[in-house]
Amino acid sequence: MPASSYFADKLCPVRAKRERRKEARPGELLDAALDLFVEKGFAATRSEEVAARAGVSKGTLFLYFPSKEELFKAVVNENLAGRFGAWNQEFDAFEGSTPDLLRHVMRVWWERVGSTRVSGITKLMMCEGGNFPELAAFYQREVVKPGHALLRRIIQRGIDRGEFAPVEVDLAIYTVLAPMMFLMLWKHSTSICVDREIQLDPERYLAMQTETVLHGLCNALGASRP
Amino acid sequence: MPASSYFADKLCPVRAKRERRKEARPGELLDAALDLFVEKGFAATRSEEVAARAGVSKGTLFLYFPSKEELFKAVVNENLAGRFGAWNQEFDAFEGSTPDLLRHVMRVWWERVGSTRVSGITKLMMCEGGNFPELAAFYQREVVKPGHALLRRIIQRGIDRGEFAPVEVDLAIYTVLAPMMFLMLWKHSTSICVDREIQLDPERYLAMQTETVLHGLCNALGASRP
Amino acid sequence: MPASSYFADKLCPVRAKRERRKEARPGELLDAALDLFVEKGFAATRSEEVAARAGVSKGTLFLYFPSKEELFKAVVNENLAGRFGAWNQEFDAFEGSTPDLLRHVMRVWWERVGSTRVSGITKLMMCEGGNFPELAAFYQREVVKPGHALLRRIIQRGIDRGEFAPVEVDLAIYTVLAPMMFLMLWKHSTSICVDREIQLDPERYLAMQTETVLHGLCNALGASRP
Amino acid sequence: MPASSYFADKLCPVRAKRERRKEARPGELLDAALDLFVEKGFAATRSEEVAARAGVSKGTLFLYFPSKEELFKAVVNENLAGRFGAWNQEFDAFEGSTPDLLRHVMRVWWERVGSTRVSGITKLMMCEGGNFPELAAFYQREVVKPGHALLRRIIQRGIDRGEFAPVEVDLAIYTVLAPMMFLMLWKHSTSICVDREIQLDPERYLAMQTETVLHGLCNALGASRP
């Protein structure tokens, strides 16, 4: 579970209980907000409920976050935007083949994002982005762009190393993205599934799609119909 | 574009202006409602705005539909639920191979649903179903179930005719559904796309996925892990 | 059942069915209105429902009565205000003792008003008069005043003939009125009664109260404070 | 005037202004609501007006009472339902004869209910109960039943002590109730009274009716016609 990194968490060994709670506040609020945003969406989540779930009063929420939109942005930072630095470093350090890197990336993505609450944020943005242009712009800038850049570098790495065919990179990004996005939507759209989620095994689905994608990338299937 | 079949439109060459408007009203309202529901979602669409777009006043809307929820249900009936009868007939009459039938179905689906406003309804249900349980139940019953049944029959046809491997049918349904659902989401989540939709050519994407799926169905890839 | 006397009902032996219906319209509307006003009250009765019960359209109602208030006034005229003329004549012609006249009046009132739907109008005015000042004024003028006058003449007759003590007439009126009004309220307040109206036998109650009142009138109990 | 006992009012000598207001709010709102319900009835009273009369905004009202119906129930509790406990105790402790007890009860009822705004609630229920079934049921349960029980015990006491004839108790209840209910209706139906309420002196009316009722109870007049 990501700790509160949006608000400084300077380490300090000795700390009174009261004070610790105070410093934990933003994190608790972000945690509650993530829960509720994912469960109900942005518009349908009431500020008061976020506060209640974090164990504080409505007023306190607005003490830390000047508006519901800013709260949402903080949630995005905490759980997605703020983590690209580490991810980029991690993947840059990868030493194996690019197909293996891509397999690794998709597995890791599933573990850290896809299978967690965090994937609900992406679903939320797809659903409500149109109604909250400022949030959409923020998400674009802070999540979509870095995410695309990350994938672009990987694909470019494959092309540069001769492991991938010289595909059109911007198109290839979406080939990789598509199965991940579908899984997120699926996972959070319980209302549309018939008999609980027995039907779709996410990990098998993802593994299969990964291979399909790799097949395409290695053989330039994405560029022309066979 | 589907004509108003939800409300009877008996032909009658001579017709007073007022009366014609009356008969056109439900259709106009459903049309406006579809637009707005797709654009903003269910909760964020204001009844008055639907009325305004149809060129009538707030009160008139409630003359035809007793509540916003019923309006939505009527939109679903008009554009999805009410059309399964014809689709079933059409596909039952297909005489070629089952792989060709599946290719036909997916192309036709794209033409008539996926590429039109109607796909926005499915996106909407995935996004807001959780907040409107009655609508979710209605959609389940009137759209999801018939849709699954339609696909199930096709897949079963393939198995029966020895064209498909004896895959687990309920699982296979989702393999077919996945790319269609992804496309719908994608199309209606402009707020998340970077530079307009240059990036993803839906028809190419769909064609490719169709072949992948068919490959899986014909070789039972979905039945056992490679 | 009082026929439509508010609208002229000139007798005419031969009449086409269509035309008769036309002339019956106002009466049917008044009848429906009486039903609904008594059942739901003035404010809670919807114009459309009155029309529907009379078998005509909303528009037709407003063709005969320019507003809901005028409709109500017509109902009052038809069932109460317009009948004082006949009642006065009838009671003026009474030849027995004044106590017997009073007994007769109260019995007759119960038969023609108290026990019928019409008593609901009085209840309605007591309940909603405050919210509809114009109706209250109309009812005052057209029903309360004539009613008081009717009773005043009877009581005065008793005094003049030496049958009643020289009571304060205006006070005595209310002594007579009270049990009648209570009965009306009671009859139309089913929501407050515990086990259906088994408990109160209106006729016995009225008979008893009549004797009590007569006792008071004959012995001037109402005339001086003890 | 009944103090706010529906909401606890723990005494606390020192109190910040804001907090004092908060504790007073429910009482102020109930007070305003009683005023307006009595003046206009339930349906015709607008929530916003209640709030305004209590000196707060629309929203504040709904902070304390989740709906107009609940507000009404609270008013009933505060002014009627919640007071039967004390009344029962008080009357149980009475040591005189049962006729004196009944005289006392009726006098006390007039002082504490009949002559106050509270009697307007009963009038309101008689007028609008039919349109608001849930309120009617609540009033039945919380007021009518306890009220009947209270009277039943008194009448039974009289019979048990040989002071009353062995009348049918359930019928006798209504004999006692009738004059009280008439007075309430009368008092709140100003719109029907001719020249202000000069005409009916409630206390004299009640005293007279009390004696009539007692006469009946002591001599079993209620059981058979003389």
Next chain:
DNA sequence: AATGAATGAGAGTTCATTCAT
């Protein structure tokens, strides 16, 4: 720092009345 009472714009829905046909 923390509270929670208070606000008020805005949503869905109802219904008396009008008027073109």
Next chain:
DNA sequence: CATGAATGAACTCTCATTCAT
């Protein structure tokens, strides 16, 4: 005469945000 489609003001209830304490 008769219709019923259309209107729009009015009503109840919600919730993000403010601010005195």
